[in-house]
Amino acid sequence: MASKNTICLWYDGAALDAATFYAETFPDSAVGAVYHAPGEYPAGKQGDVLTVEFTVMGIPCLGLNGGPTFRHSEAFSFQVATDDQAETDRL
Numbered sequence: 001m002a003s004k005n006t007i008c009l010w011y012d013g014a015a016l017d018a019a020t021f022y023a024e025t026f027p028d029s030a031v032g033a034v035y036h037a038p039g040e041y042p043a044g045k046q047g048d049v050l051t052v053e054f055t056v057m058g059i060p061c062l063g064l065n066g067g068p069t070f071r072h073s074e075a076f077s078f079q080v081a082t083d084d085q086a087e088t089d090r091l
Contacts, residue, residue, distance in 0.1 A: 006060045010070045015063030018072075019054035025091060026080070028058045043067055 011018060016034060023029045032053035039046045052063040056078055082088045 003060050006062050008062045008064055009072065009076065010064050010066045011072050012068045013049075013065050014072070015052045015065045016049045019052045019061070019063050022056045022061075022078075023054060026057050026078070029056045030054065 009015070009018070016031070019031045023031050032055070034049055034053075035051045037044055037046055037048045037050055049065055051065070054061050054063065057080065059078075080091060082091065
């Protein structure tokens with residue numbers, strides 16, 4: 001069953017870097033579709049990454065490069081239950 005809920009994370013240009021980091025760090029994670037600006041726009045240029053679809057441990061997420069208005073912070077976190085200290089240290 002497809003999820004009806006997607007976590008949206010706001011970034012200031014680093015959505016693809018963040019999605020790639022999560023995909024490389026956590027199992028069952030991947031970067032999906034990357035959407036680029038089709039043309040010039042007031043805050044950027046053609047080809048800029050606008051949004052990134054990705055999953056983190058099976059959880060659907062959307063990275064939005066929304067600019068500096070709302071900063072990404074430590075207020076958001078993925079809480080992962082681990083089997084042992086070695087797995088905790090690895091993640």
